[in-house]
Amino acid sequence: MSAATDTPAPAVKTVGLNRWDSPWLNTKFLIGVGMLLVVVLMGLLGPLFWDTTLARVASSPLNLPPAWVQTDNPAFGEPTWDHPLGTESNGRDMLAVLIVGTPRSLRVGVIAAGIGMLVGIVLGFSAGFMGGWVDNVIRTLADSVITIPSLAVLIVISAYVRTVSVENMALLLALFAWPGPTRLLRSQVLSMRERGYVRMARLTGASTFAIMFKEILPNLLPYLASSFTGNVSAAILAATGLEALGLGPTRIPTLGMTIFYALRAAAILRGMWWWWGFPIAALIVIFTALFLITIGLDEIANPRLRGAKAR
Amino acid sequence: MAGLTPRYVLRRLGMFVLTVWLGATIIFIIPRLAPGDPVAAMVSRLMAQAGYIENSAEIIAAWRARFGLDGPIWVQYLAYLRNMVMLDMGYSLSSFPSQVDEMIADALPWTVGLLSVSTLLSFLIGNTIGALMGWPRVPAWIRALLPTTLTFTSIPFFMLGILLVYVFAYELRWFPPTGAYGRGLSPGWNWPFIKSLAQHGVLPVMSIVVTSMGFWALGMRGMIITNQGEDYMILAEAKGLRPSRVFLQYGIRNSILPQVTALALSLGGIAGGSTLVEYIFAYPGMGYLLYQGIVNTDYTLIQGIVFMLILGTATAVLILDLLLPILDPRISYER
Numbered sequence: 001m002s003a004a005t006d007t008p009a010p011a012v013k014t015v016g017l018n019r020w021d022s023p024w025l026n027t028k029f030l031i032g033v034g035m036l037l038v039v040v041l042m043g044l045l046g047p048l049f050w051d052t053t054l055a056r057v058a059s060s061p062l063n064l065p066p067a068w069v070q071t072d073n074p075a076f077g078e079p080t081w082d083h084p085l086g087t088e089s090n091g092r093d094m095l096a097v098l099i100v101g102t103p104r105s106l107r108v109g110v111i112a113a114g115i116g117m118l119v120g121i122v123l124g125f126s127a128g129f130m131g132g133w134v135d136n137v138i139r140t141l142a143d144s145v146i147t148i149p150s151l152a153v154l155i156v157i158s159a160y161v162r163t164v165s166v167e168n169m170a171l172l173l174a175l176f177a178w179p180g181p182t183r184l185l186r187s188q189v190l191s192m193r194e195r196g197y198v199r200m201a202r203l204t205g206a207s208t209f210a211i212m213f214k215e216i217l218p219n220l221l222p223y224l225a226s227s228f229t230g231n232v233s234a235a236i237l238a239a240t241g242l243e244a245l246g247l248g249p250t251r252i253p254t255l256g257m258t259i260f261y262a263l264r265a266a267a268i269l270r271g272m273w274w275w276w277g278f279p280i281a282a283l284i285v286i287f288t289a290l291f292l293i294t295i296g297l298d299e300i301a302n303p304r305l306r307g308a309k310a311r
Numbered sequence: 312m313a314g315l316t317p318r319y320v321l322r323r324l325g326m327f328v329l330t331v332w333l334g335a336t337i338i339f340i341i342p343r344l345a346p347g348d349p350v351a352a353m354v355s356r357l358m359a360q361a362g363y364i365e366n367s368a369e370i371i372a373a374w375r376a377r378f379g380l381d382g383p384i385w386v387q388y389l390a391y392l393r394n395m396v397m398l399d400m401g402y403s404l405s406s407f408p409s410q411v412d413e414m415i416a417d418a419l420p421w422t423v424g425l426l427s428v429s430t431l432l433s434f435l436i437g438n439t440i441g442a443l444m445g446w447p448r449v450p451a452w453i454r455a456l457l458p459t460t461l462t463f464t465s466i467p468f469f470m471l472g473i474l475l476v477y478v479f480a481y482e483l484r485w486f487p488p489t490g491a492y493g494r495g496l497s498p499g500w501n502w503p504f505i506k507s508l509a510q511h512g513v514l515p516v517m518s519i520v521v522t523s524m525g526f527w528a529l530g531m532r533g534m535i536i537t538n539q540g541e542d543y544m545i546l547a548e549a550k551g552l553r554p555s556r557v558f559l560q561y562g563i564r565n566s567i568l569p570q571v572t573a574l575a576l577s578l579g580g581i582a583g584g585s586t587l588v589e590y591i592f593a594y595p596g597m598g599y600l601l602y603q604g605i606v607n608t609d610y611t612l613i614q615g616i617v618f619m620l621i622l623g624t625a626t627a628v629l630i631l632d633l634l635l636p637i638l639d640p641r642i643s644y645e646r
Contacts, residue, residue: 140326140329144326144329144330144333145330145333146579147330147575147576147579147625147628148333148334148337148579148621148625149579149582149583149617149620149621149624150579151580151584151586151587152582152586152601152616152620153334153337153338153617153621155586155601155613155617156338156342157341157342159605159610160342160610161341161342172341233465234580237467237584240467241467241469241583241584244469244590245587245590245602245605246606263473263591268477268480268481269481269488271481273477276473277477280470280473283467283470284465287465287466287467288465288466290465291464291465298533302533
């Protein structure tokens with residue numbers, strides 16, 4: 001959340017312009033969306049082409065390197081195209097782990113950020129529109145929650161509550177996902193409230209509710225979307241962090257848990273880079289995609305950021 | 312009405328207390344929503360080990376009294392709050408005779424050192440890069456070069472940490488993979504120790520700096536660009552000030568303050584992320600201690616460390632908040 005997003009932006013028009021002039025044709029945004037699509041498709045179509053039961057423990061031979069790797073290390077098995085990305089020391093096939101684990105990570109992030117966004121919209125609008133003590137209470141709460149190291153708190157919670165489902169994990173993460181959108185919306189609503197078009201709507205007798213959702217909210221969409229993708233990324237990061245500490249859901253293979261097992265088995269110092277490397281690569285693709293989408297949306301929402309090189 | 316008014320200071324102190332209280336309450340309440348009472352489980356665990364511990368009966372009785380286990384939940388809550396405020400975190404469950412506060416006191420300097428060095432470096436480097444990126448007078452080749460440094464921005468601290476260990480510790484063997492200083496060295500102001508400390512610190516610091524500086528660069532770039540349209544910038548150029556002076560005294564001076572606010576807001580995230588970095592590098596700070604607590608299901612240790620992390624970031628935020636109005640007299644909390 002850069003400070004620059006606090007500056008008011010003019011309404012974004014998506015229709016009526018020359019097609020190639022649309023701000024939504026932002027390179028970063030499109031590349032990000034493309035990368036994300038690849039990941040989503042891998043999760044959706046992967047199970048059709050690859051046997052995902054190979055993600056279970058002891059379903060495959062142990063310690064096979066990826067198929068194209070030539071190694072004379074006696075600790076590893078003979079590479080084979082039956083397991084193109086190799087296998088790890090518990091007998092899981094890495095390709096199956098990726099196909100099963102990647103969508104799960106995305107889902108946790110989307111649920112958590114979605115809840116956070118809804119709460120943020122309600123609280124942010126209430127604070128911005130009602131002002132007074134409501135604004136004071138909401139702002140103070142959001143400001144304090146935002147400074148609590150959420151990962152640390154989540155570690156305590158999941159250390160006590162050992163069996164966490166993906167949904168509960170998302171709920172826990174949502175506990176810390178609302179202050180960002182709340183602050184953003186509050187400041188935007190404050191700046192929008194006195195704009196001409198809002199005054200006009202008020203003069204025509206529109207209700208506060210209608211002004212909020214029909215007039216102001218559509219103008220904030222790019223901001224909301226950018227804050228949402230930022231939050232998805234933060235939630236996935238927190239979830240992976242917990243899993244990498246061994247605190248995630250234990251029965252289903254997730255990317256973070258795969259990293260945890262790799263670290264615990266000293267895979268780094270045994271040279272088994274494919275064990276931790278592929279999950280990290282998948283996560284980096286997700287994070288980079290979300291990051292590109294976030295800054296792309298920032299540029300769509302704030303034309304000043306776009307003009308940097310033209311000046 | 313501006314600057315460090317008593318009202319502002321009071322409000323900030325209030326925020327500090329609220330933040331710490333909220334954090335402490337969350338880590339008290341949520342575990343108790345789950346079936347099974349964790350404190351009772353803790354005590355029964357201690358009872359199971361009782362055969363090995365002298366005076367175990369008295370210790371368990373003291374525990375029950377400490378947590379107010381015989382009383383209703385609000386008595387337990389008050390007992391918990393009192394213990395936390397007094398920084399009295401009791402005994403570690405896994406390494407029994409040691410006190411949690413002593414274990415934390417041993418680990419704290421490592422975390423504080425790692426965090427302050429890496430946050431400061433990342434803030435300075437990131438803001439410099441961002442300011443240069445946003446300034447139109449900077450030669451084009453610098454601006455073409457800079458975005459490549461942002462590639463790592465979206466990678467979490469600890470994932471870059473794993474990559475760094477693999478490349479620099481396993482493949483190239485330039486730096487040691489784990490620990491804070493070499494074996495057989497005793498901490499002190501002697502050359503071999505300082506050298507070893509620096510060697511062990513490079514990779515953890517790098518994994519935080521490289522991944523977080525892009526955030527500052529992006530924010531700074533946005534601020535500089537937004538500022539360029541302001542009247543005072545045009546006036547400064549029109550009256551013929553040297554470009555370097557306009558850049559430093561007008562551009563950066565006006566853009567750095569929101570960045571300091573952003574720093575205060577992101578400290579919590581940085582502190583959380585660094586626990587994972589310490590875990591990857593087995594760096595003997597609080598994050599690594601936390602991991603050991605998790606492995607040994609040492610609830611008192613986990614709770615104590617997390618409370619200290621909350622307290623630490625809240626204190627850092629308070630200090631930053633109190634510094635802000637001194638840096639910029641326009642700021643006061645009444646918006």
